[in-house]
Amino acid sequence: MQSNPSDIDRTITELEDIIATLKSPANRSRAIAEGIDIDRELVRLEEELQQVLAQRYASLSPWEKTVLARHKDRPYSLDYVRLIFDEFFELWGDRLANNDEAVIGGLARLNGEPVVVIGQQKGRDLKERQRRNFGSARAEGFRKALRLAKLAEKFHKPLISFIDTAGAAADLRAEEHGVSEAIARNLREVALLRTPILIAVIGEGGSGGALGMAVGDRILMLEHAIYSVISPEGCAAILWHDKSQSPEAQREKTAQAADALKLTAQNALRLGVVDEVLPEPVGGAHRDPVAMAATIKNALCSHLGELCRLSADELVDARYRRFRKLGAWAEQED
Amino acid sequence: MQSNPSDIDRTITELEDIIATLKSPANRSRAIAEGIDIDRELVRLEEELQQVLAQRYASLSPWEKTVLARHKDRPYSLDYVRLIFDEFFELWGDRLANNDEAVIGGLARLNGEPVVVIGQQKGRDLKERQRRNFGSARAEGFRKALRLAKLAEKFHKPLISFIDTAGAAADLRAEEHGVSEAIARNLREVALLRTPILIAVIGEGGSGGALGMAVGDRILMLEHAIYSVISPEGCAAILWHDKSQSPEAQREKTAQAADALKLTAQNALRLGVVDEVLPEPVGGAHRDPVAMAATIKNALCSHLGELCRLSADELVDARYRRFRKLGAWAEQED
Amino acid sequence: MPRNGWFSRRSRTARVMESVPDGIATKCVKCNEILFARDFERNLKVCPKCGHHHRLNARERLAITVDEGSFVAMDEGLTSLDPLGFPEYAEKFQRACANTGQTEAILTGTAAIESHPCVIGVADFSFMGGSMGSVVGERIARAMETGLERRLPVVMFTASGGARMQEGLLALMQMAKTAAAAGKLDRAGVPYIVVLTDPTTGGVYASYACLGDIILAEPGAIVGFAGRRVANQDMGTRLPDNFQTSEFQAEHGMVDRIIPRKEIRPALANLLSFFAEGNGHAI
């Protein structure tokens, strides 16, 4: 099920088309000739567009958010890395066997302060998508991330991780090279890493593949990003595995699954899984990546300021307790 | 150049043949019928054999030692593991991608005391040789060894390593998976391992592949084992790279190279590279693996007794200094 | 099915394999061989013909693993909630409880194996596919913390399809929780031994199951990340016959030893004894 912006944007696209049409020189001239105050009309339309956008995006369903989180125009990790940091010196490789390009990372400066950055990276065009395995890391990608995380720890630099993946690779090579082990080891080692760690879930937070790079002290999530234990498609297939359904019915079921999974940022915040939801520009991050990056940067700086006041022992203790308390259970005395 | 015991053992084989022939019931009966004191004759011959063996093996040339160290009947790591330790619980795998069978390892007990054992393992028959890549480890083998070394450190068990390899694998897969990195990392990590480490060079100590598992506190070497920076063949090819030579001339050059490289245990001791040369049974370890294993076991126990009196800091300091001082140089004030 | 035949003469408590059918015979799920129930039980539910290791529930596993009477359960009072109000979760959960007599997909507690004390966890695939929700994760973390506090080795038998979908993100977070607890054991040098049993996949394999100091596996168990079907559709490559089995994982360096069911108890005893005896030097 490919992302389809028209799901969300039909009214919006109409408005945008009208505005673009009115702005064309020919139409302008004609309007002026006909005595229409075209500029006033345009201002009115732009205002209306903003209003529609704001309303529409304030009430996206979980499934619409899923579509948006996967949108091909949505900014990816490297887009934010370029917009947020003063410098970025990319580093390659896991020092074991491979340089998995589904994961990027390197040394950067945040407002001049050295940090280590890692991220999950989807590709923009087909060639880049293939090169980056559609953002689905294999074992090598998680090991590359861990190598850089350990570099951050060794040199006392904060670690910042951008999450955006449909999930870890599940192909033969991934299994052969131990993708499960690589995720598990990341979870264990990063939980005890003696340096501040900030996570930003910017698009798709897909299951164990996302979590494998998403253990940290503060977990930020963009307003329309998603984070889920399983994809809505996978969940629907397990819950209502009726292959004979029509595409519409299947879609309906998938949307129901998205609802049931509570995969939105707002729900993740409610469950205590994320610490802050970062508002997106009106109409979503892809309409104003620069503004979005500025929001993320502010949040990173502010959280980092707080974390840097803690000792490594305090950081690790708090991080352990943070994940330790997640879950929902009732308890009777034994 | 395949090992050829006849290089060393021609006279000896003749004697052994004679003894075997005389021992056959038919010959015995005939000799007795002819009034020969066959038993006395046999005792005399056995004594002569021992004498010849002792003389012959006391004066092996470096090249003859090379041939012997590579001899297909020479006991391999697993042979000694079975003979020396009370128990052996083999452990597989590097926890990354592979289980390289050129390296074996596991948990064992030495006189009841828990230890961790690793070793380089050649194969006895063709099938096993292929499975074990002729004892030439790839990256995965060195990483398996390191994993077990770290296990020893974590649980405060001594590490014992058996060295017997022509060298690390140099094929495409070895390079792809980072055999250099794996060796280098072993050298670094084992140098600083906080547990006692004993090394026994039992056969071929081939270059970086051997060294990659041969950093330790005490390095023992069997009397006829070899340890070299490069194989005599490789050395001869570099020094006298005349392809047109006859096989005899090439062999002669290889023997010269073995001389020049000073690859014997006796020289390694002189250079300070090994700490003790363990005498082999008369005629070499392959004539009496049980006796050889007993000698190794005694040495391991005695060295371990000394090392166990040291703290981890003392161990690591002494190990660092041990390798730090190796080399030959003159020094003038700058 | 009413009890009849041989079983009628045997006391209920003597039966270790409680999930062996009450009839006189059963069928191997792998080779279809007809097996006498008594032989099957004696053989610990391993098919005598093809060697297939049939699944055990948690109680059966405990019975053949720990010293009789040594198991003291922990955290039985922890029970699941339905944090997302997920469709049909409450019903499925109630059914699982009723069908298995368990309160969750894992049993944890302290026990002894051939007199070696340890903390033990045994997952139960028959309870909602052994899926890891909040209570499973919490029990595992507490078991590990008990190991940490008492410096007792921790032994975990895994059997799970992965994270429990019905608890959403909270289930996913149990991966991080259990791995972090395993990290504490690791740093403290408390031995942690995993036994992978059929099946161990998904978020369980990609968290605490992959982190043992020693990882044993039963022969032929399905062990892997995403399931054969997923890997197949993703790649179009031909998968090896043993893909996502214990044997495949061992070939790829993830398993220390594949050990037949009958030998697991002595192997664990051996390992516990090895780790228990300190040489007393170093660090």
Next chain:
Amino acid sequence: MPRNGWFSRRSRTARVMESVPDGIATKCVKCNEILFARDFERNLKVCPKCGHHHRLNARERLAITVDEGSFVAMDEGLTSLDPLGFPEYAEKFQRACANTGQTEAILTGTAAIESHPCVIGVADFSFMGGSMGSVVGERIARAMETGLERRLPVVMFTASGGARMQEGLLALMQMAKTAAAAGKLDRAGVPYIVVLTDPTTGGVYASYACLGDIILAEPGAIVGFAGRRVANQDMGTRLPDNFQTSEFQAEHGMVDRIIPRKEIRPALANLLSFFAEGNGHAI
């Protein structure tokens, strides 16, 4: 060849590339393009046509890397012996000294790169193939220990065929020595940066060259374990075209960045500045 043409008008000291032939022109060893010596020198011996990075000797490398006048050599008084009495070693060694004006196959010392202080080592392939004998190993270990004591980052430019055969086992042991010293840097958190240059193989690649926190490489450099010929004969498999190059090693996760010669100095300055600035929190 007598100096003539453009070179006669330039002072000797202004020439950074001392091994550029004294003539007016030279030939690219890779693409055979005829290159004007002055352009070649200005381009730091990188072919302007095909981009081939020609080898630099240690002095040339230092000249284009560190701040002018900042290099202070260490351990120049260390000289090799002939511990095995190896055939022709003494003669070859003397010839190397005479031909290169160096005393060994590596220069070590302290220096500054764009004002960032560091310890630096620069291997010289023109001296006996950059091979690592006792003195090379000792200089590297002492350089690292200096970095450790003064808490100065250590930068190593590698160029070597491997261990020096003529010093036998003692040469092999330099792998262990340099790796152990790199281990001390690692544990102390002193940054260690490696730049792989053409060629870096054998025991050097399999020891200190593989252990940098950051490993940079020049484009197209031969970097590998055993040499293409050996790998080929061992396997019979077709080797990739870029086998045992910087690019191959980068594909296989061993190299952080491939950086053209002109950008190495600023990249090092950038890295040194990154590591020098502590955030001051944690540990």
